[in-house]
Amino acid sequence: MSNSPFSDLRVRVGYGVVGNPGAPAYSSLVTFGNEKYVFGTTPITAFTPNNIGNPNLTFERTSQVDVGVDYGLMQNRLSGSIEYYIKNTTDLLLRHKVSQPSAVQDRLENIGSVKNHGVELTLDALPISRSDFTWRAGINVSFERNTAQNIGGGAISFGTVSGQGQSGQNAERLASGYALGAFYGPVFVGVDSAGKQQFSCSSGTTCVGALRRTSRTRPAASSAIPIRA
Numbered sequence: 755m756s757n758s759p760f761s762d763l764r765v766r767v768g769y770g771v772v773g774n775p776g777a778p779a780y781s782s783l784v785t786f787g788n789e790k791y792v793f794g795t796t797p798i799t800a801f802t803p804n805n806i807g808n809p810n811l812t813f814e815r816t817s818q819v820d821v822g823v824d825y826g827l828m829q830n831r832l833s834g835s836i837e838y839y840i841k842n843t844t845d846l847l848l849r850h851k852v853s854q855p856s857a858v859q860d861r862l863e864n865i866g867s868v869k870n871h872g873v874e875l876t877l878d879a880l881p882i883s884r885s886d887f888t889w890r891a892g893i894n895v896s897f898e899r900n901t902a903q904n905i906g907g908g909a910i911s912f913g914t915v916s917g918q919g920q921s922g923q924n925a926e927r928l929a930s931g932y933a934l935g936a937f938y939g940p941v942f943v944g945v946d947s948a949g950k951q952q953f954s955c956s957s958g959t960t961c962v963g964a965l966r967r968t969s970r971t972r973p974a975a976s977s978a979i980p981i982r983a
Contacts, residue, residue, distance in 0.1 A: 762826030762833065769820075773813035777847050781862045782811040803857035812864055816843045834877040841870040848910060848928075866905040868934065872898035905930045911938065 784807040791798045822837035845864035852861055874896040882889040905928055913926030927938035941954040 759827060760825055761829045762824065764824040766822040766824065766837075767820070769818070771815065771817045773815055774843075774847070775813050777811065777813075777862055781805065781807075782809055783807045806852065806856060806858055806861055808861055808863055810864070811847075811862060812845055814843055814845050814847050814864075816841060818842075831880045831883075832877070834875070837874045839870075839872060839874075843868045843870075850910070865910075866930070867903045868900055869903060870898060870900045872896060900934050902928055902932060902934060903930055913937075 783805070784803060785805040786801045787804040789800050789802050791800060818839060818841040820837060820839045822835055824833075824835045826833040844867040846866050846868065847862060848865045849860045850863045850865055851859060874894065876892065876894040878890065878892040880888070880890055909927050909929040911924040911927050913924050915923050915925045923939075925937055925939060927936055928934070929936065929938075943952050943954050946952055
C-alpha cells in the first residue's frame with residue numbers, strides 16, 4: 755500500500771444464525787416415571803407424570819454480527835485487529851414454574867432473550883527479527899456486556915445459598931434489563947449497638963437480625979461479571 759502508513763488493511767463483516775438444541779430428549783412431551791408405594795403389606799408400583807410437556811418448545815436461536823478491521827504497520831512489524839460484535843439469543847431454554855395444582859413444579863420453556871455485545875482488540879509486534887534471534891510479542895484485550903431481555907414478564911431466582919437463617923434463599927436473579935449472573939438479596943445497612951445485622955425493609959426502615967427482601971423489582975447487588983450492562 756504505497757503512500758500509506760499501512761502495509762496491510764482489511765475489513766471483515768460476518769453474519770450468522772445458529773440454533774441450540776440444548777433440551778433433554780422428550781422435553782416437549784408428557785412423560786411418566788414410576789413410584790413405589792406400600793398399601794398395607796402389598797407393594798404397589800404406580801406411574802406418575804414427571805413432565806407435563808410443552809408442544810411449543812423450540813431451539814434457542816442465536817444471531818451474530820461481526821465487524822472487524824485487520825491492520826499492519828511498518829511492513830507488518832506491528833499488526834493487529836479491532837473487532838466489534840453483537841450477539842442476540844432468543845427463545846432461551848429455561849425451566850419456569852407452572853400454575854398449581856399440577857403434577858410437576860416447573861417445565862422447560864422458551865423464555866426471553868439475551869443481548870451480548872463487545873469489543874476485542876489485539877496487537878502483535880516483531881521488535882527483533884534476525885537470522886539468529888527473533889522476538890515476537892502480543893497482547894489482546896476484550897470487553898463484553900450482556901443484558902437479559904423479556905424474561906417471561908418477570909424474574910427467575912436461582913443460586914441457592916446455605917447457612918444459618920438462609921433456608922430457601924436464592925443469591926441470584928435473572929431479570930429483564932440486567933446482566934446475567936446478577937446477585938440479588940437484602941440490602942445491608944449496618945450493625946446496631948447490640949452487634950446485630952440490619953437490612954433495609956420495603957417500608958424504608960431497618961430490619962434487625964432478619965434477612966428480608968427489599969421492595970425493589972431488580973437485583974439489589976452487583977453482577978458476577980466484572981463488566982456489566
